Amino acid sequence: MKREEIEAIVKNFLIEEFEVDEKLITHEALLKEDLGIDSLDFIDIVVIVERNLGFKIKPEEMTDVRNFRQFCDYMESKAGNQ
Amino acid sequence: MNRRVAITGMGIYSCIGKNIEDVKTSLYAGRSGIGIDPERTKYGYRSPLTGIVDPPVIIRSMLDRRLRIGLAESGEYAYMATVEALKNAGMDADYLADNEAGIIYGNDSSAKAVVDTHIIMEERKDTMLLGSEAVFRSMNSTVTMNLSTIFKLRGINMTVSAACASSSHAIGLGCIFIRQGLQDIVLCGGAQETNKYSMASFDALRTFSVRTDNPGKASRPFDAGRDGLVPSGGAASLILEDYEHAVKRGATIYAEITGYGFSSNGMQISQPSYQGCAIAMERALKDAGASAADIDYVNAHATSTPQGDMFEAMALNKVFGASRPFISSTKSMTGHECWMAGASEIVYSTLMMQNSFIAPNINFDHPDEYSQKLNIASETKETDINMFLSNSFGFGGTNSALVVKKPER
Numbered sequence: 001m002k003r004e005e006i007e008a009i010v011k012n013f014l015i016e017e018f019e020v021d022e023k024l025i026t027h028e029a030l031l032k033e034d035l036g037i038d039s040l041d042f043i044d045i046v047v048i049v050e051r052n053l054g055f056k057i058k059p060e061e062m063t064d065v066r067n068f069r070q071f072c073d074y075m076e077s078k079a080g081n082q
Numbered sequence: 083m084n085r086r087v088a089i090t091g092m093g094i095y096s097c098i099g100k101n102i103e104d105v106k107t108s109l110y111a112g113r114s115g116i117g118i119d120p121e122r123t124k125y126g127y128r129s130p131l132t133g134i135v136d137p138p139v140i141i142r143s144m145l146d147r148r149l150r151i152g153l154a155e156s157g158e159y160a161y162m163a164t165v166e167a168l169k170n171a172g173m174d175a176d177y178l179a180d181n182e183a184g185i186i187y188g189n190d191s192s193a194k195a196v197v198d199t200h201i202i203m204e205e206r207k208d209t210m211l212l213g214s215e216a217v218f219r220s221m222n223s224t225v226t227m228n229l230s231t232i233f234k235l236r237g238i239n240m241t242v243s244a245a246c247a248s249s250s251h252a253i254g255l256g257c258i259f260i261r262q263g264l265q266d267i268v269l270c271g272g273a274q275e276t277n278k279y280s281m282a283s284f285d286a287l288r289t290f291s292v293r294t295d296n297p298g299k300a301s302r303p304f305d306a307g308r309d310g311l312v313p314s315g316g317a318a319s320l321i322l323e324d325y326e327h328a329v330k331r332g333a334t335i336y337a338e339i340t341g342y343g344f345s346s347n348g349m350q351i352s353q354p355s356y357q358g359c360a361i362a363m364e365r366a367l368k369d370a371g372a373s374a375a376d377i378d379y380v381n382a383h384a385t386s387t388p389q390g391d392m393f394e395a396m397a398l399n400k401v402f403g404a405s406r407p408f409i410s411s412t413k414s415m416t417g418h419e420c421w422m423a424g425a426s427e428i429v430y431s432t433l434m435m436q437n438s439f440i441a442p443n444i445n446f447d448h449p450d451e452y453s454q455k456l457n458i459a460s461e462t463k464e465t466d467i468n469m470f471l472s473n474s475f476g477f478g479g480t481n482s483a484l485v486v487k488k489p490e491r
Contacts, residue, residue: 019147040148043214050211058210 001053001079007072013048027069035068055079083263086340087256088489090333091171091321093163093271094429097133097314098416101166106433109441110462114298114415116312122285125278129290131300133314133417135276138162145232152218152228154195156273156421159317160187160225161232163271167319168233172333173267175234184237184265186256187225188249188272190421193279195219225273225317237265243421245476246383248272249318250424250484254342256322266327272425274315281313287352289387301418302445303384303411304391304453311385314417318426335489337432341370341471347479354390355479359383359397362481366471367401370485375405376469377485379440381431383473384411385418394473395452406457408465410443424474424482435467435488 014020020035031037037045042059049057057078065071092102097115099105108115117134138158140150145161153161168174173183199216203209218227223241230239238259242252249272256270274280284290291310293300301312328335343366347358367374380398384391391411398409412430413419419426434440439462446453446460469487 017147019142038148040214043210046210047213056208056210 003072003076006075006079009052010072010075013052017044017048025068027067029068030066031068031071053079083261085261085263086325086338087260088323088325088328088335089320089337089339089432090323090328090335091167091173092336092429092432093166093319094316094426095138095159095162096316096318096416096419096426097135100136100162102170102433105430106437108415109412109430109433110439112415112442112444112462114444115314116297116300116417118294118297119278121278125282127282127285128288129285129292129294131291131294131297131312132276133312133419135159135314135316149232151215154192154219154224155275155277156189156192156317157225157228159315160229160271160273160319163317163319164229164233164269167269167321171321173321178234181267182237182265183235183267183269184259185226185230185235185239185269186242186252187229187270188242188244188252188421188424189222189225190243190245190248191275191280192220192222192224193275194277195224197279229269235269238268244480245478246418246420246423247474247476247480247482248421248424250472250474250482251344253320253322253339253425253428253484254344254482257339257342260322260324266324268322269319270322270425271317271319272422273317274420274422276315284313291386299445301386301414303382303386303414303443304395304449304456304458305446306448306450308386308388308391311387311413312417314419315422316419316426317422318429320425320428337435337486338489339484339486341366341372341485343367343369343483345481347481349479351478353479354393354475356393356396356400358479358481359394359473359475360400362483363397363401363471363473366483366485372469372485374402377402377405377407377471378467379431379434379470380407380409381427381470381472382409382411383475385413390475392450392452394475395456399452399455403455408440408459408463409456410441410459412441414444414446415441424472427472427474428484428486431470431472432486435470438466439464440467
């Protein structure tokens, strides 16, 4: 899966599922502070990713993930392992 | 301290109307909200009869995602009823930010959320695929944990699970908190889910009516031809408030709750008891400082089961045999709203008291030997009500009765 595809999918579920304002989503946007994604939302991201992309991610592997770009990096690494 | 308790807000979402005004019209007209749910037959129910409650559509503009996704069906009903209750109590978000309010709500199941969780676990074998909302939807306290978060309530916060008397006890406990000066405002109520999972185990007891040829005639409390109850649901919310607090802020006082009585039968788990019912009523009257003769109307628990109605009729005759107030069971129209019934029937009876009528016990065509001794209103009666008593009884022999009177002008 190409990087652009991953970014588009992540952006789409942030907008559609988490009701994040599209204008706020930049590469450096902080997931918690800027986009309002809280610890409970990370539980839901696991479900959404599994449903849409068919692989499982783990919140405990995302402890260093702070912004949109880092999250997409993590997603890219997980997708690459499939 | 023994402060007085006012009702300063009411909201309802039920099979006979989705707001106070529509419900009042239905009550006066004696309109039944009962229908057939074909899904129940396919699922394996003995009876497909149920109150038909349209699920509310709670959209993004009403609640943001985090506040919305934790609501199970019962919570959605309770949210709608509470929005109405707070509105007519004159309490907006700013008011609740400045004033501490509690919540005590009756609820005794969240079956669909539990089943949904089970299905995912059986299929996927991974709790991480349940999502964050599963736990907040599936616990018995789902209504209070969600509403307290949505409305930012900072006082007492708990659910009462007491079968079909849940929300009557919730109101009784709300009164105690206010009377004792522990709270000035408590949101009380009851919610009942109506999905096909919620009532299957109840259907197993063969206590539901199977009179499917004419659903509107199926629920017939006290009638000799009754063959069982019809389950129903929705939610009812009441704003209970210290009377003086309400007067001081210029609130409209719809009614005053003056008595709460309770008892437990201490018998077989599903066996009603006329002694237990009578003790709860007598205790409520005593608590209200009232006599049986002061009661103008009794909203009976009567669900339309052969045994339950018989025992309640015996108890009503014991307590009210001399004074013979009007009696009706609004379950003849609504079906049995179970965990919600105690609260909804306070809303129904208060609406009658405000508008000087008694809603009919529809389908009361032929009394039996017990109900013939009672003054049952089989048609709408135009009459003043100054004080009423409302009964709620539940499995395990839990009984609750509330006495409510017209506010002083």
